[in-house]
Amino acid sequence: MIDAVISVLEKNGLVTAFAAIGIMMYISYFLSKVLTRGRVHGSAIAIILGLTLAYFGGITTGGDKGLADLPIFAGIGIMGGAMLRDLAIIATAFGVHLEEVKKAGLSGILALFVGIMSSFIVGVVIALAFGYTDAASLATIGAGTTTYIVGPVTGAAVGASSEVIALSIAAGLIKAILIMIGTPFIAKYIGLNNPRSAIVYGGLMGSTSGVAGGLAATDPKLVPYGAMTATFYTGLGCLLAPSILFLVVRAIFGS
Amino acid sequence: MVIYGVALLSVCMLVGVLFGDLIGSLIGVSANVGGVGIGMVLLVLVIDYLRRKKKLDIPSEEGIKFWSAIYIPVVVAMAAQQNVVSAIAGGPVAILSGTLAVIVSFALVPVISKVGKDSNDTFDHTHDA
Numbered sequence A: 001m002i003d004a005v006i007s008v009l010e011k012n013g014l015v016t017a018f019a020a021i022g023i024m025m026y027i028s029y030f031l032s033k034v035l036t037r038g039r040v041h042g043s044a045i046a047i048i049l050g051l052t053l054a055y056f057g058g059i060t061t062g063g064d065k066g067l068a069d070l071p072i073f074a075g076i077g078i079m080g081g082a083m084l085r086d087l088a089i090i091a092t093a094f095g096v097h098l099e100e101v102k103k104a105g106l107s108g109i110l111a112l113f114v115g116i117m118s119s120f121i122v123g124v125v126i127a128l129a130f131g132y133t134d135a136a137s138l139a140t141i142g143a144g145t146t147t148y149i150v151g152p153v154t155g156a157a158v159g160a161s162s163e164v165i166a167l168s169i170a171a172g173l174i175k176a177i178l179i180m181i182g183t184p185f186i187a188k189y190i191g192l193n194n195p196r197s198a199i200v201y202g203g204l205m206g207s208t209s210g211v212a213g214g215l216a217a218t219d220p221k222l223v224p225y226g227a228m229t230a231t232f233y234t235g236l237g238c239l240l241a242p243s244i245l246f247l248v249v250r251a252i253f254g255s
Numbered sequence B: 001m002v003i004y005g006v007a008l009l010s011v012c013m014l015v016g017v018l019f020g021d022l023i024g025s026l027i028g029v030s031a032n033v034g035g036v037g038i039g040m041v042l043l044v045l046v047i048d049y050l051r052r053k054k055k056l057d058i059p060s061e062e063g064i065k066f067w068s069a070i071y072i073p074v075v076v077a078m079a080a081q082q083n084v085v086s087a088i089a090g091g092p093v094a095i096l097s098g099t100l101a102v103i104v105s106f107a108l109v110p111v112i113s114k115v116g117k118d119s120n121d122t123f124d125h126t127h128d129a
Helices: A002-011 A013-036 A042-061 A071-079 A082-095 A098-129 A135-146 A150-158 A162-189 A195-205 A208-216 A220-253 B002-026 B035-052 B058-069 B071-080 B084-089 B091-128
Strands: none
Touching: A002 A013, A002 A071, A013 A042, A013 A071, A013 B071, A042 A162, A042 A208, A042 B071, A042 B084, A071 A082, A071 B071, A082 A208, A082 A220, A082 B002, A082 B035, A082 B058, A082 B071, A098 A135, A098 A162, A098 A195, A098 A220, A098 B035, A098 B091, A135 A150, A135 A162, A135 A220, A135 B091, A150 A162, A150 A220, A162 A208, A162 B084, A162 B091, A195 A208, A195 A220, A195 B091, A208 A220, A208 B071, A220 B002, A220 B035, A220 B071, B002 B035, B002 B058, B058 B071, B084 B091
16 A cells, blocks of 8 residues: 555656645744744745755765655655746746846846855865865865855866865855755845845855745745846856956965 | 746746856856846846737736746755755865855845945936936
């Protein structure tokens, strides 16, 4: 009987994912109401729950896709994968006011450059503190601190070791996870409650998954504004980190 | 029909991602540059145009609204498949740099928001005067 159930769930992966995520959302909104009286948003709890399950999925299977590595939850990999995530993000643009985007466009571009530089510098400084001295390693860890895609792209371009590349991915993952968890709690202290600051926030944070999760748990109306700038961050990072930023690091610390 | 909305949304995404890839290869970057953002702007412009022409019926809008509403569950599914184990396994360098980068970025949000706003405000004032 149990085998029959598992077989049905595995064969209908995406539908199983809809059911499973729906149940997770229900539990999270219930916890939000009962335990926190709505103070912690249900989506914030759902995302934290998702990350926790991803951790347990990761240690049980040894895979790199969290819960989606368990065969019965493989559908979660499709539902939360880049394709449907991007489709859903674009759909949120349905509620966008073009005027707001125009007004904050320049701040958004400024935020992109400042965001990439500041995260990169943080990564380089920490790497220095832990004894890395060669330009390739420093730039790769700095790049990974922008996002976990920029790290390996830069590492491959400047010839960093595979351990350093793995480290840079880990730094980017930590950043994405913390943005998801931290944003709803920090939002009111940084004025994240209007389209303009959401556009700036998206440009500074950069990680699409972090921004997507963080804003969803803060105020779904702000999602399209943040996502719009965040989506340019990784591309710009892949452009700047292995070129200008690497050259600057090499000029300062030598190869 | 609902599928018209979904199809419109999908075409916007495909065109956006295509442009993102093209921009990426033009500037010699092995990544998609802003594909999703371009798709969003495209969707906003197309919807605005169709609304003005009164060519967008309610079922078509529902097709887009559904995906917009399913966004949060999709993000939860995304969270559930993050590689949390390897993030933590990265050790102190990864944890410290990731954490500090987030703190610095958070702190910069009000600063950068203000920069743009101030110049805009002065612009608005001169405009009023």
